[in-house]
Amino acid sequence: MTDSIITTDGIGDFDRRDITLIEKTKTVYVSGNGPAVIVMSEMPGIYHQVIEFARRVRDAGFTVWMPHMFGEVGRQPSSGYLYRSMARACISREFYAFSGNRTSPIVDWLRALAAHAYPICGGNGVGAIGMCFTGNFALSMMLEPAVVAPVMCQPSLPIFRKGGMHIAPDDLRCVKDRLENEDLTVLAYRFSGDSFCRAERFAEYEDALGDRFKATVLPDDAAAESDIAPHSVVTMHLIDEEGEPTRAAVDEILAFYRQRLRVN
DSSP states (O other): OOSSSOOBOOOTTSEEEEEEETTEEEEEEEEESSSEEEEEOOTTOSOHHHHHHHHHHHHTTOEEEEEOOSSOTTBOOOHHHHHHHHHHHHHSTTOOTTOSSOOOTHHHHHHHHHHHHHHHHOSSOEEEEEEGGGTTHHHHGGGSTTEEEEEEESOOOSTTOSSOOOSOHHHHHHHHHHHHHTTOOEEEEEETTOSSSOHHHHHHHHHHHGGGEEEEEEOGGGSOOOSSOSOOTTTTTOOOSTTOHHHHHHHHHHHHHHHHHSOO
16 A cells, blocks of 8 residues: 555544543544444544444444544555554554553543443443454443443554553453453454464453453455455455355344344
8 A cells, every 4th residue: 555645535424523521522423323332443543444334333223433533534544644643643642552451541531432422322331343453442441331242353452462451450350340240242353364463362351251252263365355464354354245254243243232232
C-alpha cells in the first residue's frame, strides 16, 4: 500500500455525536435501533471495511456506537497512514500499547460509553467488539456491569510481544468473577499465522479464563487476498460468502449478540 492516492468512504448514514463522559469529549458515530453494541475500530481508524461491519451489526437489529479513537474517519488504509496512526496512538497517554498486565486509560471512557448507551437502547445489556489495537479493550470493558457480550478480534496489545494480556491483574480478577457469577463468555478470533496476535497470547487468556474464553483460530488461507498478511478477521480479510470461515465468524458474533442482548 502507498500514500499516493488518498480515498475516503462516506459515513453519512451514521449520526455524528460529540459525547462528554468523565470530563472527556469524543466523537461517536451512532446508527440503528435495538440493544447497543460498541464497535471499536482497528488501525488505522474507521475505514470502509470497519464501517461495513458496523452496518452489518446495525442491520442485524442493534444500535451501533462507534467511537473515533484514532486516524481519519473514512480514510482507506495505506502503509504510511497505518504506521503514522499507530505511532500516534503508541505515544498517546490514552493507550499503554507496549504494556502487559495494564489496562489502557481509554477503557474508562469506553466503559462510561457503555453505561451511557444502555439505558438509551435497552435490551439485556451492551455488546462490545474490539479489533487489533482495540481488541483487548472488549474484555476490560466488562468492569462496566452493562457489558455482557464481549468479542475480541485479533487482540494485538501489548505490541511487539508474543504473549501478554493487556489488562490489569485486579481488573482481570473482577472480569473472571463476572464471567463465572453471571455465566458469561468471551468470544475471540485470530488467524493462525498472525504475527500481531499469536498463539501464545490466546494461550494466556485461556489459562486465565478457562472455558469462559471461546477462541476460534482460522487458517491463513481462509483470509481474503490482500497485500497485508492475514490479520483482520471481520473486516479487511473477510470473505463474505456462505461456507467461508470468516463469514462464519461474523455470523457467530451476530448470533452471540442476539442471544445475550435481546429481551426474550
